[in-house]
Amino acid sequence: MANGARDLEAARPGQEPAQSQSIWDRIATSKEFQDLMATKKTFIVPAFIFFLVYYFALPVLVGYAPQFMDTKIGKVNLAYLFALSQFFVAWIIAGLYVKAANNFDRLAKDILDKADKGDK
Amino acid sequence: MNISLVMFLIFIAITLGITYWASRRSAGSAAYFAASRQIKGWQNGIAVAGDYMSAASFLGIAGIIAFQGYDGFLFSVGWLVAYLTVLLVIAEPLRNAGKYTMADVLAYRLKPRPVRGMASLSTLTVSTFYMIAQMVGAGALVKLLLGGYVTYNQAVIGVGILMIVYVVFGGMLATTWVQIVKAVLLMAGTILLSILVMAHFHFSFGQFFGAIGQVTYHDAKGAVVVKDFLQPGLRYKPPYGPLDLISLGMALIFGTAGLPHILVRFYTVPDAKTARHSVVWAMVLIGSFYIMTTFLGFGAATIVGPDFIKVHGGTNMSAPLLAQALAGNVFFAFISSIAFATILAVVAGLTISATTSFSHDFWTNVIHNGVERKPGEEVMVARISAFVVGAVAIGIAIVLGPTANVAFLVALAFAVAASANLPVIVLSIFWRRFNTAGAVTGLAVGLLASIGLILVSPSLMAVDPPTVVGTARHLIQAKAWFPLENPGILSIPLGFIGAIxxxxxxSEPSSQEKFNELLVRSNTGLGAEKATAH
Incomplete structure (x- = not known):
């Protein structure tokens, strides 16, 4: 348990050296960190909103336009196909996120490297 | 000897072997609570899937689709899509900034004692309710399968003792591997069943969906009914059905990311990137599984038929009965023992998340101000609380009995997770102004609103005919005050409003001052908990 416990102790308010608080502030206001946050936002916010809209369209349409959703398409209906499409859309968004996140990792690594140097 | 019994015993022997192996390598808190953070991404992904695919989804979903067709499939959709919230919003910040529980993230900026106390209460509520639903299900299932050998009470006690043994002796490492074994078995069983269903229809989707278009059964009055089971609206009927459907969607989408037994899994991997990959692994498995509920559910509706299922164990037996119809008693026993394994693994996962929260949040941090008075105390308290949690769950499940109306408990767990846990986690990560009073109010309002609304919902309030007896009767014999089965649509906004x-x-200036620290930690992983060597 040793390491974990001490890390948490160090992070508890009041027990922390004054200048270490300013390290966090310094990183938070640095250009690199602002870039990371901006890059994350450009992907995550639209992706999240798209997924909410696409998902909630399903219960809304099925609930309030059941006849329309029962429109036959071959042997199945629109309702089933739309529900099935949700799985694939979720997988695609997850895949795109993983790809975008590689970029986040790169930006975060720069910040970590710099913070390491600053500490020592 | 009963073949189901043999398969149950084989699974129990394997899991006890895992527990013995794990018990020799889980010394110390990080090892016990987080498997030393050395679980690989794919392993954790399978374990997340195992934790998530409970009896409610395997037996429950197959049953709902078998009886109510398309509307049941909507559960399947929500259960997968919900993982996008976990992936995009929760998993990485949580792993970066926390240690063993979701409360770790809250305690960074806020006053640890009140926040951890409330978060622990909410975790214990979610886990216990969910666990009781699973235990009653396990007891009923085992009784049905091994009627001649085991009674309901013995089954509940057996499941309870096994889950205590896994958690007490094997900790998170054993629980993780039990989940992995179970998830692999569940996937294998589901794939086999799906192939057999398609073989029944000569591998023609045209024939399969043709049969779904005309499911024949007898309604409550005994008249013959032919229904298109792909048609929406068999379960969620006007006037309140559509709203209930949206409410359910909200509870799933926002609740999954607040389920304590899912969240603790992200502490078992070395870093945030691995946590991310484990969510993706989980999404592949969970998505494939829920797509296959098409074959399980509609297969049961078309091949076995609602009439037969109704008199041979009821909705929850749809998947095992389908197995029996397709490939006889040995396959029936195989699918049933998978269902049993599913329940056992899920209750173990719930127990470890409850005990972690009690011992780490409540005992160490609320009562003793974050100091372990002697090494190993946190783990010892967790082991003792596993006994208590297990005993309480066994007791309640026995009092309720096999026919108890407990399906709403799973809905309640999701509602509490979505209305109490998620708002405070999200606001704590994203809102600089957020503070302790907000977190405590948010957790309390979310918890009370979910419980209160379910209490006056049709799940607990309805007038039963006199033929319904005992605990199967609704708790309050009156017309429901709140018309929806799922409170999410009201309780989630209430949780957020309470927190805001x-x-x-x-006003709490220290919380705002520490926001930058949490922001940097959760987004970069600076200072995150590292994996430990054995």
């Missing part, structure tokens, strides 16, 4: 109002009426 609580924040705005109070």
């Amino acid at each position: 109002i609580g924040t705005l009426v109070s």
